[in-house]
Amino acid sequence: MVTTIPSAHGEVAVGDVLRTSRTYTVDEVREFRGLSGYPDNSEPRYLPYLLVVAPLTELGGDIDYLSGRMTWAVTRPVAVGEEITAELEITRLEPGPGVTKIAFDARIRCGDEVVVSGTSKGVVLVGEGARR
């Protein structure tokens, strides 16, 4: 039997790829700076690193993911206004009591160029606090 987990995109299994795109504005970068505790109205050149990977956390939220470990490599800074596309490819699902262990590969692309690549593993909540 194939292990699946619920997601905002329906049931997903190993091999499935979740994908989302976003473009951050100057105002959103400023709001993020405020949220970080470093309010700064100067014109940002680059997206804060954490906003570059933010669409991946959106995909994580779609599967109620709690991260245990994540490792990323970043090839270049991403300019404010560039569209970024996150891809999360599930590589392992292992059901257990209350949680399902999960591992995935992840990428952030600007067009065809991969600017962030990495892996993560953790758990998906399947009991209290879960989506369903």
Next chain:
Amino acid sequence: MIGAGAALSARRTVSDDDIAACARLTGDFGAHHIGGVAGRKVAQGLLTLSGTPLLADDGVHVTGMDLRFLAPVFAGDEITTSVTVDTRDGADITFTVVVTNATAEVLRGTGTARVLDQSNGHVA
């Protein structure tokens, strides 16, 4: 100047509003963030990291990170984020990030970054 041995830290209390703002900005509306677990909302990992001094700097290009999330951070928790620059070679630095709550480490990681010129994006 960010040199080897430099240590920076920041402290904050995570609020429900912070978690909601982070959800809006990232799109991470995971049920444990919005509905909570056992009545307490769990902060996004990205929110936990957001106060990290070096990561907030437009003049620092992070080139890699390896993070371990050791325990959840809940709304109402006060967390302290500490960054230590371990090495610097030209514009390239390595650093260690540790986030603690009142009783224990909740996150620990290492990273690499390139320090850019503050004014024009060229390597300092």
